[in-house]
Amino acid sequence: MMIEDEVPNERVTMDGVQIAKNITEGLKTEIERLQNRFSTTSKPKLLCINVGNRIESRTYTSNKQKACEKIGGLLEIINFEETATYEQIAQTIEQANKDDSVNGILVQLPLPKSLNECSILDLISEEKDVDGLTSINIGRLTTKGRSTTFYPCAPLAAVLLLKNYGIEISGKHAVVIGRSNLVGIPLLMMLQKENATVTLCHTYTHNLREFTRNADIIAVAVGKPGFLKEDMVKEGCTVIDFGINVVPDNSEKGFHLTGDVDYNSVSQTANYISPVPGGVGPMTVAILLSNLVLSWKQTLRL
Amino acid sequence: MMIEDEVPNERVTMDGVQIAKNITEGLKTEIERLQNRFSTTSKPKLLCINVGNRIESRTYTSNKQKACEKIGGLLEIINFEETATYEQIAQTIEQANKDDSVNGILVQLPLPKSLNECSILDLISEEKDVDGLTSINIGRLTTKGRSTTFYPCAPLAAVLLLKNYGIEISGKHAVVIGRSNLVGIPLLMMLQKENATVTLCHTYTHNLREFTRNADIIAVAVGKPGFLKEDMVKEGCTVIDFGINVVPDNSEKGFHLTGDVDYNSVSQTANYISPVPGGVGPMTVAILLSNLVLSWKQTLRL
Structure with missing residues (x-):
């Protein structure tokens, strides 16, 4: 007899394409609504x-x-x-x-x-600054008590992906690997604002595995295919993959895209995993447009 | 016979007062030198x-x-x-x-x-912005490829204290407890720029002790007397105390200042520890003046 505790954890591949679609459809409707309301062709x-x-x-x-x-x-x-x-x-x-x-x-x-x-x-x-990458926007994002004008798109994609799947961030240990201005640094700050305990790992980190094996949430943005492997993650964790690596192959196109996560193995251990392609990538463009519409709305209200 | 490996680790109380004195004496000389050089009373x-x-x-x-x-x-x-x-x-x-x-x-x-x-x-x-606390200065500090105009004074005090005592930061695990705009957040960013693996802990952190016991460098800025105790740190680590807590006592003044670290016990386990008073506090004012002189020098050169 199977008791409830023995039900294996669900393994979920997070669908960034669907969320991106929801966002962009919402934006389309919102633009039309506001054009009608303000009788404008803007x-x-x-x-x-x-x-x-x-x-x-x-x-x-x-x-x-x-x-x-x-x-x-x-x-x-x-x-x-x-x-x-x-x-x-x-x-x-x-x-x-x-x-x-x-x-x-x-x-x-x-x-x-x-x-x-x-x-x-x-x-x-x-x-x-709809990309959210200027010093002043990053400074606002980094500190407490300041409202952020625009969140950088790729890190916001990750946070929205987590929220869409009901993954708790507050009180969890999030490990971010890679410290680019576009992804790692702003994501670290956004996750701590969601009350995660955050660790930033990079090329100088010793024993990376010790950090990742203790993490509830792992975000990888290092630009190396298959960098995060199964033995580096703990059972039941959540993995967000920012890698967009072009790998040559024998297909008609001559290449395929792959992330920084060894998807086939890690997806056996992680409860939630964002795939490449189809994870944060498509959401990033949707969020850029969302920032753009936000900026446009400010203008309409003037 | 005592072999070299058995020599007990040196326990060092870091002297912020002396470093502050060195900084301010240097500034005094520098001001006089420049006033002479530019024949100015500015x-x-x-x-x-x-x-x-x-x-x-x-x-x-x-x-x-x-x-x-x-x-x-x-x-x-x-x-x-x-x-x-x-x-x-x-x-x-x-x-x-x-x-x-x-x-x-x-x-x-x-x-x-x-x-x-x-x-x-x-x-x-x-x-x-000689305090280094505006959005734009924090944004510059946070990201790569931007030069920081002024570093916030208290976190820079900590980094200088570490450097003065020859404590390696690169590749070490630094845990920052507390996420204020003045200390925790900018210090986290400065330590990662020095290539430490950095973890930010705060009120939502579960099992704080697990993080601190794995840390090579611990910085505490929580405003709670004796918050960091001996059982929370590992043998040989470095501890920087940002606390300035007023504790009532029977002395003539009626109070004394104490840090966030239980100094008496932690100093038995940490190799390096910054005391309160006499640690980062006096250095903070010296660094503010150093930022001021830097700004003044820019003006002289115009």
């Missing part, structure tokens, strides 16, 4: 600055454009040559800061090495 | 805004004034009534931002509850 408009010819950047930008148009918004792409100067990009950002028709400004990262990424990002006005 | 000037009649605040402000004058700087105190409005304080800060003779602006915390502390702090221009 649309949320995102200005996307792309520098150089990286194929991935062009693809990401174009994906954002499609998604933005799908909800009834506008996305304008400004392409700069690889050799563009700081001054040229700065001028464009400063114009867009002043342009009332622009609700969000995004600089597609990474920038060519000749440009100082942080200095360029910090030119974006706080109110149009 | 002095580093700190504007200190004090609101209300809290005795501690008045004492802290007056201590800073004495210390500032000792190195050859100026500290001007502007006192506001408890009932001062946001607008009144904002006007003073904005004037001081524009005043070339003012090199640093400091708002003595805590402010009366009727005032929004963060909004007031964020009025201080980044270049004069």
Whole structure:
């Protein structure tokens, strides 16, 4: 006879695609509702600055454009040559800061090495920083008592994924591996604001396994396929995978995408796991659009 | 016969008073040197805004004034009534931002509850934020690739204390207890920038002892006398105590100051421990002055 305690834990693959779809459908409805209410043809408009010819950047930008148009918004792409100067990009950002028709400004990262990424990002006005990556937005996010204008998209995707699946964050031990400005650092801060005990691990961490095996929630953003393995996680934990690694294969495309988590093995031990593709990735674009609509709404209310 | 391995570990009480003295003496010399070099009578000037009649605040402000004058700087105190409005304080800060003779602006915390502390702090221009507590300075501190204008004084005191005693931070596990904007949060970020694996513990942390017993470095800023006890730390660790707790006693003064660490017991197990008083406290004022002189030097070079 099977007693209740013996029922094996449910293993759940978290569906970021469905949540992203719910978010974007909600945004579409919201835009239409507000256009009717304010009798306006105004649309949320995102200005996307792309520098150089990286194929991935062009693809990401174009994906954002499609998604933005799908909800009834506008996305304008400004392409700069690889050799563009700081001054040229700065001028464009400063114009867009002043342009009332622009609700969000995004600089597609990474920038060519000749440009100082942080200095360029910090030119974006706080109110149009829909990526949430300027110093001032990160400072607001990091401290207590300040309201955050925009949360960075990828870390917010993780927090929403956890909340959507009813996974408790408060009082849990969350281990974040990787300390990028885009993911690791802001995620650490957001998880502590949700009252998790947080640990940040990175390349200098000794005995990483000792940290991850004690974690209730593990977030990995290191850019290494299959980095997190089964023997590094404890039974019943939750794993969020931020990796987007291109692995060559014999398929027609010649490659496939894989995360930083050894999905097949870890999914046998973790109760909840976010897959790649289909986890935080699709949600990140949905949240960017959500930030854009938030910014647009502020304008409508003026 | 005693072999080398059996030599008991040295127990060291870290002397913040001596380091503070070294810093301030260095600053005094530096100011004189620059005044001679630039043939100027200009002095580093700190504007200190004090609101209300809290005795501690008045004492802290007056201590800073004495210390500032000792190195050859100026500290001007502007006192506001408890009932001062946001607008009144904002006007003073904005004037001081524009005043070339003012090199640093400091708002003595805590402010009366009727005032929004963060909004007031964020009025201080980044270049004069010698306390390092504005959103933009915290954002710069938190992320990679940005230069920090001013580090918050108390956390920098801790990092300097560790460095002064040759305590390795890189690759070590540092546990920070308490997540205030002034201490816990910026210290966490500074320790990870020094390549420590960092854990932030707080009131929602379960099994705090499990975290602290695994820590190489423990920093406590919780405002509870004797909070960290011997059974919570591992042999040979380093403990930094940020507590400043007033404990009533039968002495002439009627009270004494004590930290958040049960010093007598923890000092038997930790290799390095910062005492209260005499640890990070005196260093904090020295570092504030060091930030002020840094700001003044920028002005001289214009």
